[in-house]
Structures are given as structure tokens and as C-alpha cells.
Amino acid sequence: MERQEFAIKVLSPAAFTLVLFLLWEIVCAVFTVPLTILPAPSDVFAALWQYRAPIIDNSWVTLWTTLVGFMIATLFGLGLGIAIGWHRAIYAGIYPVLVGFNSIPKVAVVPVLILWFGLGEIPAILTAFLISFFPIAVNVATGLATTEPELEDVLRALGASKLDVMRKVGIPRSLPYFFGSLKVAITLAFVGAVVSETVGANKGLGKLMLDAQASFQVPIVFAGLLVLAVMGIVLYAITALIEARFTGWAFRGGANR
Numbered sequence: 001m002e003r004q005e006f007a008i009k010v011l012s013p014a015a016f017t018l019v020l021f022l023l024w025e026i027v028c029a030v031f032t033v034p035l036t037i038l039p040a041p042s043d044v045f046a047a048l049w050q051y052r053a054p055i056i057d058n059s060w061v062t063l064w065t066t067l068v069g070f071m072i073a074t075l076f077g078l079g080l081g082i083a084i085g086w087h088r089a090i091y092a093g094i095y096p097v098l099v100g101f102n103s104i105p106k107v108a109v110v111p112v113l114i115l116w117f118g119l120g121e122i123p124a125i126l127t128a129f130l131i132s133f134f135p136i137a138v139n140v141a142t143g144l145a146t147t148e149p150e151l152e153d154v155l156r157a158l159g160a161s162k163l164d165v166m167r168k169v170g171i172p173r174s175l176p177y178f179f180g181s182l183k184v185a186i187t188l189a190f191v192g193a194v195v196s197e198t199v200g201a202n203k204g205l206g207k208l209m210l211d212a213q214a215s216f217q218v219p220i221v222f223a224g225l226l227v228l229a230v231m232g233i234v235l236y237a238i239t240a241l242i243e244a245r246f247t248g249w250a251f252r253g254g255a256n257r
Contacts, residue, residue, distance in 0.1 A: 081140025143174025
């Protein structure tokens with residue numbers, strides 16, 4: 001059973017990725033696709049090795065700005081979600097405001113952040129935060145707001161306060177919602193950080209890819225995209241492991257097969 005699970009979770013994605021790269025290489029070779037349009041995987045990996053020093057240097061900048069923005073979004077989203085889910089009236093009043101704020105394209109906010117804080121990591125951190133806190137707050141609020149009224153009435157009849165119901169039932173019940181939103185938020189945080197770096201930054205993968213695109217070094221652009229994909233997958237997997245550790249009770253045995 002463990003071998004089958006390992007094959008499904010590890011070997012299958014690896015095999016699919018290998019086939020995808022192979023098909024990509026064949027298409028570029030057969031149709032002689034120009035390097036400036038679509039570099040073959042061999043060219044991308046060659047650029048990844050040749051320019052490994054600046055790629056690693058800029059990757060660390062993007063990674064830490066993403067993680068800082070994500071951590072702030074987690075704390076803020078969790079607190080806001082609990083506040084919104086505390087009462088249905090608060091949920092009904094604040095939720096539309098959150099939807100309206102989330103509808104604003106964050107790329108339009110980046111120039112304002114650069115105007116306020118200048119070029120550097122702070123706009124990237126704030127953009128990662130702004131784009132990733134929404135799913136956390138909404139999912140936590142939804143988990144709290146959907147607590148069965150009958151269960152809450154029974155607990156209140158037994159002498160439990162609103163805080164007791166929230167602490168012992170509402171928050172534990174919303175944990176699957178919370179961790180599910182974290183897996184979405186971590187990928188969005190990368191999007192926010194890179195978008196900010198492409199608009200205005202001194203370092204980062206977004207800045208590196210923008211400079212490479214301006215000089216028609218397309219393999220470096222794809223190398224940066226590949227690094228972003230790998231970092232996103234790793235952080236997503238770490239979040240999924242933490243989710244399984246804390247919310248394994250929420251999944252039935254058949255759901256994990």
C-alpha cells in the first residue's frame with residue numbers, strides 16, 4: 001500500500017513531467033522553433049546552469065519576500081477570518097468589502113506601493129500579502145460561519161459561552177478550511193512578489209526575467225519560470241504535509257486513496 005501511494009504521489013508526477021519535457025524538446029527540434037520564441041528544455045537547463053549564480057541570488061530574494069508576505073497574510077487573514085466569522089452580522093457587513101478589495105488588480109496597486117516605499121523588497125512583501133490574505137480570511141470565516149446552529153444551541157444550553165463555542169468547536173472545525181486556503185495562498189504569494197518585482201525592484205526573479213526579456217535572453221526567462229515552479233511546488237508540498245499533520249482527522253480513509 002505504501003509503495004502504491006509513493007508511486008501515485010511521487011513517481012506519477014515525475015514521469016508526467018519527464019514526458020512533458022521530452023515532448024517539448026521534440027517539438028522544438030522537429031519544427032526548428034527559434035530560441036527567442038520557445039527555447040528547448042536543453043537550452044533552459046543549460047541557461048540554468050550557466051547563470052546559476054545570479055539565479056540563485058535572485059531566487060533567495062523572491063523566496064524570502066514571498067515567505068514574509070505569506071506569513072503576514074496568514075496571521076492577518078486568520079485574525080480577520082475569526083473576527084468576520086464571530087457573528088453573521090459582521091460576516092454580512094465586511095464580506096462584500098473584502099470581495100471588492102480583492103477585485104482590484106494588485107498590479108495596479110504596485111506603483112502606489114513603490115511611490116510610498118520606493119524600490120526594494122517592501123513593495124514585493126506587501127503585494128504578496130495583499131494578494132494572499134483574502135482566501136485565508138474567507139475560508140476561515142466560512143468555516144466559522146457554517147457551524148451548525150443546532151450544535152451551537154446545544155452547547156449554549158449546556159452553559160457554554162460564545163467564546164467557548166468558538167474556541168472548542170468553531171476554530172477546530174475551520175482548520176481544514178484554513179489549511180486548504182494556505183495551499184492556495186502560498187502560490188498566490190509568489191504571484192504577488194514576482195508581479196511587484198517586474199514592475200519595480202532592484203533584485204528578485206521577476207527583475208531578472210524582465211532584464212533577460214529586454215535583452216532577448218529567453219532561456220534565462222524560462223529558467224526563472226522553472227525555478228519559480230519548483231519553489232511553489234516545494235512550499236505547497238510542505239503546507240500539505242502540515243495540513244495532514246494537523247487535520248488528518250477531517251479526512252475519511254477512502255478520501256486519501
